[in-house]
Amino acid sequence: MAARPMTRQLLTGRLERTLPPDWDLAKRVFDDSKRFFLEHGLDADEAYAMAMTSSELLENAVKYGDWSRDAAEQITYLAEIEGRAVTVEVQSPVADDPGALRKLDDQIQWIRGFQSPFEAYVERLKLLSSQPYREGQSGLGLIRIAYEARGLVDFYVTPDRRLAMSAVYQPSGLFP
Amino acid sequence: MTSAAVPPPHLDAALEHEGQRVPVRVTTRGRLSLAVTFLGPATTFAAGTVFSRLVFERDGKEMALSRARLTEAPRPGAAGVLVFVDDVYDCAALVDEGQVRNLLAFFGELPLVLAQREQISTEFRAFVADLNYDLTVYKKFFDQQDRVFEQEPPTVAHAAQHALLARAGDEFFGYLDRMLDRLAELVQGFTPEQHERHGYYFRQQLWPFIMGSAFMQRTNLKPRGYAGDAQMMDMIYDDAFQGRWVFNKLMHKHPIAHPGAQAVRNRRVLVPQMLHAARVGRPTPLRVLSVACGPARELADLFKAPRDCAELSITLLDQDDEALQTALSTVKGLETRLGTRIEARVVNQSVRTLLKEADLAARLGRFHFIYTMGLFDYLTPPVARAVLERLYALLEPGGLILVGNYHVSNRSRYYMAYWLDWALYYRTEDEMLEMARRLPGASATVSFDDSRCQMFLRVEKPS
Numbered sequence: 309m310a311a312r313p314m315t316r317q318l319l320t321g322r323l324e325r326t327l328p329p330d331w332d333l334a335k336r337v338f339d340d341s342k343r344f345f346l347e348h349g350l351d352a353d354e355a356y357a358m359a360m361t362s363s364e365l366l367e368n369a370v371k372y373g374d375w376s377r378d379a380a381e382q383i384t385y386l387a388e389i390e391g392r393a394v395t396v397e398v399q400s401p402v403a404d405d406p407g408a409l410r411k412l413d414d415q416i417q418w419i420r421g422f423q424s425p426f427e428a429y430v431e432r433l434k435l436l437s438s439q440p441y442r443e444g445q446s447g448l449g450l451i452r453i454a455y456e457a458r459g460l461v462d463f464y465v466t467p468d469r470r471l472a473m474s475a476v477y478q479p480s481g482l483f484p
Numbered sequence: 485m486t487s488a489a490v491p492p493p494h495l496d497a498a499l500e501h502e503g504q505r506v507p508v509r510v511t512t513r514g515r516l517s518l519a520v521t522f523l524g525p526a527t528t529f530a531a532g533t534v535f536s537r538l539v540f541e542r543d544g545k546e547m548a549l550s551r552a553r554l555t556e557a558p559r560p561g562a563a564g565v566l567v568f569v570d571d572v573y574d575c576a577a578l579v580d581e582g583q584v585r586n587l588l589a590f591f592g593e594l595p596l597v598l599a600q601r602e603q604i605s606t607e608f609r610a611f612v613a614d615l616n617y618d619l620t621v622y623k624k625f626f627d628q629q630d631r632v633f634e635q636e637p638p639t640v641a642h643a644a645q646h647a648l649l650a651r652a653g654d655e656f657f658g659y660l661d662r663m664l665d666r667l668a669e670l671v672q673g674f675t676p677e678q679h680e681r682h683g684y685y686f687r688q689q690l691w692p693f694i695m696g697s698a699f700m701q702r703t704n705l706k707p708r709g710y711a712g713d714a715q716m717m718d719m720i721y722d723d724a725f726q727g728r729w730v731f732n733k734l735m736h737k738h739p740i741a742h743p744g745a746q747a748v749r750n751r752r753v754l755v756p757q758m759l760h761a762a763r764v765g766r767p768t769p770l771r772v773l774s775v776a777c778g779p780a781r782e783l784a785d786l787f788k789a790p791r792d793c794a795e796l797s798i799t800l801l802d803q804d805d806e807a808l809q810t811a812l813s814t815v816k817g818l819e820t821r822l823g824t825r826i827e828a829r830v831v832n833q834s835v836r837t838l839l840k841e842a843d844l845a846a847r848l849g850r851f852h853f854i855y856t857m858g859l860f861d862y863l864t865p866p867v868a869r870a871v872l873e874r875l876y877a878l879l880e881p882g883g884l885i886l887v888g889n890y891h892v893s894n895r896s897r898y899y900m901a902y903w904l905d906w907a908l909y910y911r912t913e914d915e916m917l918e919m920a921r922r923l924p925g926a927s928a929t930v931s932f933d934d935s936r937c938q939m940f941l942r943v944e945k946p947s
Contacts, residue, residue: 391915393865409837413803416836417710420862423907424684430597434590458676460909462864464871465840476864480675 318349318394318479323387329370329400333383334363341387341396348389354479357457361475362387362396364449368473369400377401377469394477396459402471409465415447416461425454495579496523497540499552499566501533510538511563512579516572519563520554531557534569542582549573549584603678604685608670612689615663619693622656626730648730653737660738668898679901686902694903697735698726703904711906712858714779714807720745721752721781739904744896747938751857751888754933754940756785759853762884766852768795769827773851775835775875776859777802780811783818790824797827799848803834835859835871844874852880857888861908868909868919872943876923882947886940889916894937916941 323344327333341362345355362385369383384399402409422428429451436448453459459475466472493512498505499520507523522529531554538549551569558564574585629648633641671682687694687704694700699719703711719726720740725733739745763770774780777800787793800811808830815828831848841847854875860868875885890897892910900906913930916939920928925946930939 390865391918392912395864395866397866404840406837409840410834413834413836414709417862420907421706421710421905423901423905424680426600426680426684427905430593433593433596458680460864462836462867464836464867466870467840467842467844469840472866472870474864474866476866478676 316349316479318389319347320391321348321389323385325385327366327383327385329373329375329381329383331370333370334366337366337385338363341385344387345389345394350394350479354394354477358387358394358396358459358475358477361453361457361459361477362398364453365396365398365473365475368449369398369471372402373400373471374403374469375401377403392478394479395474397472397474399466399470399472402465402469404469412463415450416463419451419454419461425451425458429455493580495540495582497538499535500537500539501529501535505539506535508538510566510579512576513563513565515574515576516567517555518552518566518575518579520566521558521563529554529557529564531555531564535566538566540582547582547584549578600681600684600688603681605670605682608682608685611663611666611670612686616689616693618659618663619690622659623693623696623731626652626734630729630731645730649725649733652730653734656734657738657741664899667902671898671902683902683905687905690903693735696727696732697739698732699736699740700904703900703906708804708806710804710862711904712778712862713804714810717748717778717781717858718810720748721779723749739896739899742896742899743935743937744890744894744900747890747894747933747935748858750933750935751938751940752782753785755782755855755857755886758886758940758942759786759855762853763795766882769797770795770853771849771851771880772796772798773801773848773854773875773878774798775801775854775856775871777811778804778807778858780814783811783814787818787822787826790822793819793822793824793826799829799831799851801831801833801835801838801848803832805832808832835863836867839870839874845878848878850880851878852883853886854879854883855886855888860887860889861910864909865915865919869922872919873923876926876943876945879945881945883945885943885945887916887919887943889939889941890937891932891939895935896937911939913939 321344323341325337327337338359342355342359345358346352350358366383366385373383375381378401381401386395386397388395388397419425419428432448432451450461453461453475457475457477459477461473461475463471463473495510496507497510498507506527509521509523510518513519533554535552535554538552540547549568550571552566553569554564555567556565572587574587577583577585626648630645633644636644671679674682694704699716702716702719706713723740724737726736727733759772780800783798786796786798800808802808802811812828812830815826819826838844856875863871872885872887879885889911890908892912894910897910900908916930917928920926920941920943923943926943928941928943930941932939
């Protein structure tokens with residue numbers, strides 16, 4: 309990885325998309341988002357990591373979204389650079405399942421509870437390696453965002469029952 | 485009425501021996517061993533026999549476990565004992581759930597962990613080595629004194645330990661302060677990934693010392709699943725020595741005496757002061773909402789007299805039921821002390837999922853004063869904005885919200901990150917004000933506590 313300049317300026321900007329929930333979505337948005345991040349001052353590694361984050365969150369939205377609720381529901385994607393924060397947010401319909409939301413909440417707080425997401429990654433690997441693999445339940449996707457992209461994952465649920473899942477990256481060199 | 489004895493959970497399987505499958509029934513003998521009964525006619529195996537595999541069927545699939553040795557042969561009326569030779573399986577999970585959990589499987593991932601040290605700077609390695617050496621010297625010294633004290637009657641031992649804490653405590657704290665200054669020098673300017681990598685390395689190296697402090701043990705292990713739980717807050721509020729031995733006492737006390745912890749104690753006093761000031765000229769009862777209330781120790785300064793109980797009603801919201809129980813016992817204690825009832829209710833929910841309520845006011849009510857300390861430090865900007873927006877909608881006209889958040893220049897920042905494994909979302913004054921910028925009609929200001937670690941965003945809604 310190339311050394312980053314000690315101080316640098318990012319350009320404020322937003323990239324917004326409203327998209328249907330299909331499986332090619334993540335692939336299509338990857339290039340668009342990478343270009344956006346590069347054009348707004350992130351270096352190649354950072355832009356790749358944030359594009360990967362975008363793909364991961366979009367894939368989760370397609371996979372876990374409550375698409376049975378209304379055929380007109382779509383995914384909204386936002387990439388934003390403002391101040392010290394580079395944010396990716398993906399919104400998708402979510403089932404009103406308090407148990408599942410609580411589990412997601414616990415998982416997010418567990419990941420965020422580690423100063424080093426690598427530690428979360430290791431702890432998760434330890435758990436997975438001692439258990440039989442279950443399709444789609446590894447829980448590594450969000451940890452990868454935290455560990456590989458240095459993204460602080462977070463979420464909330466909107467009053468119209470959409471899951472707003474986000475990852476925030478704070479690049480170095482912008483610290484006041 | 486008679487009841488039949490319930491047989492223990494078992495698993496029907498087969499042991500492979502010299503190419504033959506021998507049917508067996510296994511039950512759990514311990515976490516790591518199985519009791520085995522041979523089901524075939526007149527099957528005998530001597531103790532020490534090694535079987536090449538244990539196989540069984542699960543959901544239509546054949547599962548196979550590696551080599552197992554018969555350590556005790558079956559006797560009439562007693563099953564044999566089987567232990568695994570090449571792996572360590574969780575036998576309880578195997579029998580009770582039919583799941584194969586190999587406790588050694590993570591061994592293959594260890595190179596990943598070992599590789600973490602490769603990008604640690606030379607200066608940082610030397611710093612950690614020195615720290616390790618110094619702490620070992622200090623610990624040995626303090627432990628030696630403790631061994632001497634232990635031979636004395638309790639009152640004498642207590643007095644001697646007290647004298648040692650007074651005599652050597654300040655000097656030891658001074659040493660730790662100097663090392664924290666050195667840590668700050670070394671890591672200032674690190675990228676996020678460098679901080680994470682060096683933090684991980686630091687904790688791996690100093691783990692025994694970290695575990696020697698009740699406070700640091702809790703912040704690192706996070707038994708409630710998150711940092712900043714009610715017990716951690718109580719430790720900070722108590723601000724006392726904890727632990728049996730001198731070294732443990734000192735390692736516990738130092739972080740809770742640091743400015744970052746002092747800021748927690750400061751806000752406990754400041755919030756009630758601000759609330760009492762905001763009461764003046766307002767109708768009663770004044771409805772108050774504490775979001776992510778934790779143990780709510782500040783209630784003691786909020787409800788000081790029976791008049792306060794008549795004029796204030798409080799709603800306590802937290803994701804952690806244990807914290808709410810602590811808060812409720814505080815309320816009960818105050819009711820007993822003041823001889824009157826406090827109008828208090830609790831809501832057990834996380835803010836992240838609470839926002840799904842379309843009519844939040846119908847669920848929680850409307851409030852004149854909302855405060856939240858120790859919540860926004862964990863919320864990233866999109867979530868923080870959404871939470872603040874919904875809280876603002878719950879305010880009565882003329883109402884006030886107070887939001888606490890650690891400042892980017894928190895002097896305990898690296899202490900918290902490296903030693904305590906406690907990561908926060910730090911903000912600047914501008915970032916605090918930015919959160920309030922989209923609130924219709926709101927006027928917002930930012931102030932600090934005396935430690936200058938903690939910021940307060942004060943948002944007022946027009947009357």
